[in-house]
Every structure is written in C-alpha cells, then in structure tokens.
Amino acid sequence: MPADSPADLDLELLRKTAAGDAAAFEELVERHQGRVLGVCERMLGDREDARDAAQEVFLKVYRKAGRFRPRARVTTWLYRIAVNHCLNQLRRRKVARFFSLGDPSPDGVEGRETPGVVRLDPVDPAPGLDVALEARRRWAATRAAIDGLPSSQRAVVVLAKFEGLSYDEIADVLGITTGSVASRLFRGMRRLEKALGEAAPAPQGSGGSRVS
C-alpha cells in the first residue's frame, strides 16, 4: 500500500531498510540528507566535519533501523541521532583540546579553523561587496557566540533557531521536558546577547547601532 504522507513514507522506507532494502535506505538518505547535514553543520561549525558526521549518522540509522519504535516520528529520531552524534563530537574536541598540550589549534583538530571563524566561500567582488562583508561579519559573530554556548544550550538554540522546531519537538528530540527547553533557550539567549554585544562594532558617533 502506498504511503499517504511524508511521515508514512519515512516509516515505510525505514521498515524496508531494516529488512535490508538498500534502495529504500538510499531514498531515505536522499530525503533527509539536507536536514541532517544542516543540523550537523550548525552544531559543529565546520562543513567537512558536518559531512563526516552526517555520514556516520546515516550509518547509525542503517544499523539501528530495526530498533526504531514508531511511536516517534522518523524525523525526530533522525534529529536525535544527529544531535547526539554532534554532542559526542563536541565532547571529543573538548577532551582532545584539554589533553593536547602545545597543540596550536584551539579546536584540537589539525588544519581546522578556530572556533568562531567561519570558513566561507570566496566573496564575489561585484557590487554589493559591502553587503557580503557585513553578512560575513554577522555569520562569524553568530558562529562565535554559538560556539561559546554549553553544548546542551547550543543544541536547543540550533534546533529552535535554524531548524525551526517547536519547544515540544525539541523536547522530543533531546528527551527533556518542554520546561527544560525553555530554560536552556533562555539561558542560552543571555549568553548570546552578551557575546553578540561584545562582538558588535563600536558605535561611530551617536548614530552607531548594535547588531540587529
């Protein structure tokens, strides 16, 4: 019987994956690769790490497909695996940074950029350069502010702001209460306000403005 909704189709694809249907798994990856890559990139702040992480996430999905319980949505489950994987990666970075004495890279990853410094594609030197530079500045400030958050708050901010999830959906993904989501988001916002305030360029004269 054909699947009625995207959620039904996901469930069907996951069932087939669990039964060893490689084509179904590939279709499942096709359907969700953007979402998983997005959350990994925003959690980790590095495009290459995000691609590696997304691959690992889908391999976990493949291995665990038979253990999925349909009381949750497949997308929620995918988010949960992706966020947990990214949180693990962040912990590893932290431990590696702690133990790697004399490592010139603060991120503990050789050849990778410093947290807070966003690697961007070259800017097109066409009209609108100022706009592009301003966008880069905002992106770098946001990246640095998010990287400065404790990982639990980072996950909530990323899911709310960039994935557009509701508090209830975030609570499902992280396995916490909606009240905890609100608390983490609120505490995260205080830190973000402070970080963005510090990162904002100094006002020029009385007409200067804060990040807005």
Added chain:
Amino acid sequence: MTDTRDTDTPAEARRDSGGDDRALLAYLHGELDEAAARALGRRLGREPALAERLRTLEGTWTALELPPVAPPPLGFAARVAARAAEGGAAGGAAAFRPAWVRLAGAAVLVTGIAAGAGLGLLAAPDRSPDAATSTVTTVDDLTSTTVSTMAEAYWSTFGEELADAEEVR
C-alpha cells in the same frame, strides 16, 4: 573569555528561574498558551520597559545568522548506501550485541592503554645524564599523545555507548 560551563551556579539558576525574559522569549516564539499570551500582551501595552526588553530579545534572535548550509555533495546518498552495504545487514549482529559486552570491551581497551602507559614510564633504566632528555621526551609523549589517545578511546567507546542507549529510547 566566554563562559562555557554547562550548568549555572545555584545563584544563577535562582535568578534565571524568575523574571520576564523567559516568558518574553516564549511569547516571541509563539510558545505561550492563549491566556498567557493575552495577559503578557496587555502588560506589554502598559509597561514600556517590558516592551523594550521584548524588542531587544527579538533583535538578538533575529541577529543570529549563519551562512546557508551547503547542498549535499553529489552522490552523497549513494556513497552512504554503499558504505552501509559494505558494513553488513541493517540492524546486524553488532547492533544487537548486549551493551554490557561492548562496555566490557571498552573497559579492557582503556585499561590496556593505561597499563601500557604505566609500563612505559617504569621502563627507563638508563639513568645517565645523556638519557635524561630522552626520558623527559618519553614522559612528554605520554602526556600529550598517550593520554590523548586514552581520552579518545574513552569517548569512542563509553561516550558512544551512552549516546546509543539514549537514541534507541
């Protein structure tokens, strides 16, 4: 320096549990129930400071911008599917191995590395002045490399196991 503690102090927690910011943020995100949103809306109409605070929070939330996520690399799904197929059947034997077996394996691995590091420290029989440099190098290597390896081993085993247990809920 940015504070990256994962939990707040009790004082911070007490301060953060109250106040209007939490309600304002939920209001901003459309997460307040209808009655609470109406009540807050009335307060916003008569309390300019509260309205200003809402505008500030909204400004911060809007200012959070990251570059667009890059499109998935060409052939990403096919490559992942191929890797999955190489790894064996979906939900295969490894996935169903009891957690305690995998945790025990991880413990043996970490203990082994720790024991190896200990033996390395003890095995420095050459006490001549010339040997001092090499002994120091050994200790340095142990602190920076072996310990780092141990930490990595820990997170790639215990950390993953804990996360996996969460994911299957």
